Amino acid sequence: MEPVTPTTESYLTFDLGDEIFATNVNNVLEILEIPKITKVPRCPPFMRGVINLRGSVLPVIDARSKFGLGETNDTVNSCIMVLEISMQEQDIKIGAVVDAVQEVIKITPADILAAPSIGSKYRGEFIQGMVKCDEQFIMLLDLDKIFSADDTSILQQVAEA
Amino acid sequence: MDHLQHTFIAEADELLADLEHILLKCDMDLNNKESVEAIFRVMHTLKGSAGMFGFIHIGELTHHLETIFDSIRETHALLSKEIIDLTLQSVDHLKNIIHDRELGRSTNAVRHHGLMSAIATILVEPVAGGDKKAGGKSDIISTYYIIFNLSAGIFKSGNNPLYLIDDVTALGQAVVIPDLSGIPPLSDLAPDCCYTNFELILATTSSPDKIKEVFLFAEDQCGITIEKLSQTDLLSDIRFKSSVLEHALKMSQIGLKRLKSWLKNETNKSDAIARPSNKRESQRSSIRVSSDKLDGLMNLISELVTAQARLTLLARQNNIPEFSNLSENMEKITKQLRDTAFNICLVPLQTLETRFQRLLRDLSRELKKEIDFITDGIETELDKSMIERISDPLLHILRNSVDHGIEASEERVKNGKKKNGTIILKAFHSGTGVYIQIKDDGRGIDTEKIKTQALSKGLITGDTILSEPQILGLVFTPGFSTAEKVTDVSGRGVGMDVVKRNIEAIQGEVKLESRPGEGTTITIRLPLTLSIIDGMRVKIGASEYILPLAAIDKCYEIKTEKLQPGLSQKLALDGHLFPVFNLREAFGEHTEKPKHTQVIKIHHDFPACITVDSVIGEYQAVMKPLTSLYGEKDDFSGATILGDGSVALVMDTAKLIKKLSEKVHATFQ
Numbered sequence: 001m002e003p004v005t006p007t008t009e010s011y012l013t014f015d016l017g018d019e020i021f022a023t024n025v026n027n028v029l030e031i032l033e034i035p036k037i038t039k040v041p042r043c044p045p046f047m048r049g050v051i052n053l054r055g056s057v058l059p060v061i062d063a064r065s066k067f068g069l070g071e072t073n074d075t076v077n078s079c080i081m082v083l084e085i086s087m088q089e090q091d092i093k094i095g096a097v098v099d100a101v102q103e104v105i106k107i108t109p110a111d112i113l114a115a116p117s118i119g120s121k122y123r124g125e126f127i128q129g130m131v132k133c134d135e136q137f138i139m140l141l142d143l144d145k146i147f148s149a150d151d152t153s154i155l156q157q158v159a160e161a
Numbered sequence: 162m163d164h165l166q167h168t169f170i171a172e173a174d175e176l177l178a179d180l181e182h183i184l185l186k187c188d189m190d191l192n193n194k195e196s197v198e199a200i201f202r203v204m205h206t207l208k209g210s211a212g213m214f215g216f217i218h219i220g221e222l223t224h225h226l227e228t229i230f231d232s233i234r235e236t237h238a239l240l241s242k243e244i245i246d247l248t249l250q251s252v253d254h255l256k257n258i259i260h261d262r263e264l265g266r267s268t269n270a271v272r273h274h275g276l277m278s279a280i281a282t283i284l285v286e287p288v289a290g291g292d293k294k295a296g297g298k299s300d301i302i303s304t305y306y307i308i309f310n311l312s313a314g315i316f317k318s319g320n321n322p323l324y325l326i327d328d329v330t331a332l333g334q335a336v337v338i339p340d341l342s343g344i345p346p347l348s349d350l351a352p353d354c355c356y357t358n359f360e361l362i363l364a365t366t367s368s369p370d371k372i373k374e375v376f377l378f379a380e381d382q383c384g385i386t387i388e389k390l391s392q393t394d395l396l397s398d399i400r401f402k403s404s405v406l407e408h409a410l411k412m413s414q415i416g417l418k419r420l421k422s423w424l425k426n427e428t429n430k431s432d433a434i435a436r437p438s439n440k441r442e443s444q445r446s447s448i449r450v451s452s453d454k455l456d457g458l459m460n461l462i463s464e465l466v467t468a469q470a471r472l473t474l475l476a477r478q479n480n481i482p483e484f485s486n487l488s489e490n491m492e493k494i495t496k497q498l499r500d501t502a503f504n505i506c507l508v509p510l511q512t513l514e515t516r517f518q519r520l521l522r523d524l525s526r527e528l529k530k531e532i533d534f535i536t537d538g539i540e541t542e543l544d545k546s547m548i549e550r551i552s553d554p555l556l557h558i559l560r561n562s563v564d565h566g567i568e569a570s571e572e573r574v575k576n577g578k579k580k581n582g583t584i585i586l587k588a589f590h591s592g593t594g595v596y597i598q599i600k601d602d603g604r605g606i607d608t609e610k611i612k613t614q615a616l617s618k619g620l621i622t623g624d625t626i627l628s629e630p631q632i633l634g635l636v637f638t639p640g641f642s643t644a645e646k647v648t649d650v651s652g653r654g655v656g657m658d659v660v661k662r663n664i665e666a667i668q669g670e671v672k673l674e675s676r677p678g679e680g681t682t683i684t685i686r687l688p689l690t691l692s693i694i695d696g697m698r699v700k701i702g703a704s705e706y707i708l709p710l711a712a713i714d715k716c717y718e719i720k721t722e723k724l725q726p727g728l729s730q731k732l733a734l735d736g737h738l739f740p741v742f743n744l745r746e747a748f749g750e751h752t753e754k755p756k757h758t759q760v761i762k763i764h765h766d767f768p769a770c771i772t773v774d775s776v777i778g779e780y781q782a783v784m785k786p787l788t789s790l791y792g793e794k795d796d797f798s799g800a801t802i803l804g805d806g807s808v809a810l811v812m813d814t815a816k817l818i819k820k821l822s823e824k825v826h827a828t829f830q
Contacts, residue, residue, distance in 0.1 A: 038808040041748030057785045
């Protein structure tokens, strides 16, 4: 056991395209292989559908198309991260398809660099910050913001159209 | 003790509901003798159990109310509206103080005393006026000798023997002789034990059964012996009475023998009436179960149904005859079990009837409108959770009908209608749903008025062109109310939109129809159940869907090439032309088209068809909610887990077709 200061937080890193992202492990409930996903008609493309998670129905989104990284086919490394996020003051479970899950890393607040605001191809507000790790940058995601209220209304608008 | 009190509260709630129901019946027919009996019995039961569980104030109030109804029963006097009003108020009050038994809240205490004194005035009048014996019309007075032996523990059971004696003496003229011989010396005396026995000599017109009724609740704690002494009123015989009183002063039991000897001429064989204790409570055919347990049962059955689907799939994959037999048998049993469990959870709409009647009675008085309330098909059953959630919307709609719908009597007569307004509550089954209709013959809804109102509130703009149903639909918009003045009944504009929201929360629909001058009809459609449905499994593209079986009329197979491209078209089937919606188009399915397409005819408000690629078979679908992420996608009522573990969406055909036809309509415009 390495000594852990109270402010150290654990993050789970995962791949989307060529980039590495990370999210606080507190948000991650489990990681699944991709089962058969049932499509829900008339939903935006990033809504992959629903799956059976031990008897309850779990909605699944495609993280790549959600972040505008283009669609690819699932590979053997693709998996679903089951996340718990708070949306409109209520905790909901949601699955996110990612290209591969890497590892859990420990990050102290001092390591976190501010996200560059210019030249980023991602929407800045989703990114909590960046961490440099083995000569590569890892982007820390703010999940609650990604699934924020205005986003669901977009979801509804598309569904209505 | 705590859980006993909960039992009492549950029982009392039910008794009070019964009581309210009977009282409302009485209100319409003051001559109803049976109702008076029934009210008396309920009061009696309530008093007994209230005493037993330490609800003193309830006991006190019901005791006095019981006395009123007892005297009505005895003197065959007519019930008066005042008494019914007072009793209804008391019922309301009792409902409150069940949860506040020490009268902790000052409002409760004040009301309690108010009611008690109101009851006292009523009590004084008829009882004093109608002296039972002087009333004369009573039958023969008989004299009974009652030995009332109390067990030492009677106080611990919450009974007050003095109340019981009060009740007995209220039956006629009585001499009560306490037998104090059992009282031990002070050093041995336990303060919470009863050492006194009583002897009573009662001259009454009541039958022995009536006398026994008084002791109904104390039976376990005391021995009651009732002996008939004479067919005449012995207490009016001064010699007999004086010898009794004389003896009473010596404070020892008189005993039957001595009494008999005093009655020298009495040849009547005394028929000892020992009450067989097993007759006390007739066998109940129902039991009370907490709804938590029922919910648990339903959850288990849902899981069983899902497991059954896996078993059926396995049996089909492995063609073993014994296994298939077993699986089919299991399927049959599961289905029966499911249906039985559903039945347990069904509650007739009737349970709400009393609340409706009470509301209409109070409202029509308050607003001085005369209203006949007619119910039809009220025995229609609904899931208990739905009953709970439909009650407030229904009450609100009724309130609106009385307040806005029905006109004042003079206005009605002027318009050539009959003086009394009519409100009809009708419930019936049809297709996949239960329908509840509330219909009034009032003034109807003025669409012009709605338009002006909506304009002034900025809900629509001046150039909006709306069809009549669309205008009526504005009533359900938040912040809308046409009442010129706000009464405490309705008109705050927080009504119908909440009604609509509540009904939609249980996947129901609400529709409003109205003809000016003729009345308004509000129709509510509710799904039959929220948890498991009988469905048909179909396939569109690569995905499987479940259609509720009850919605399906018929299936046809046609060649896919016969279908024109586009969302909708007309097809001639069985010699009729039907609108057909192509679900492949609607769902944006771009996979390869099959050679044949199944056209499924569905009947809701009008017959319409939808197309699917293939029909797989029947399926019992355990409904799982689609998470809030899909909250607004109401063309699917939920999802279900198939035997192979994958998820299939369950269509709400009524809403789907409505949505599709609106969409087609919009493109034409």
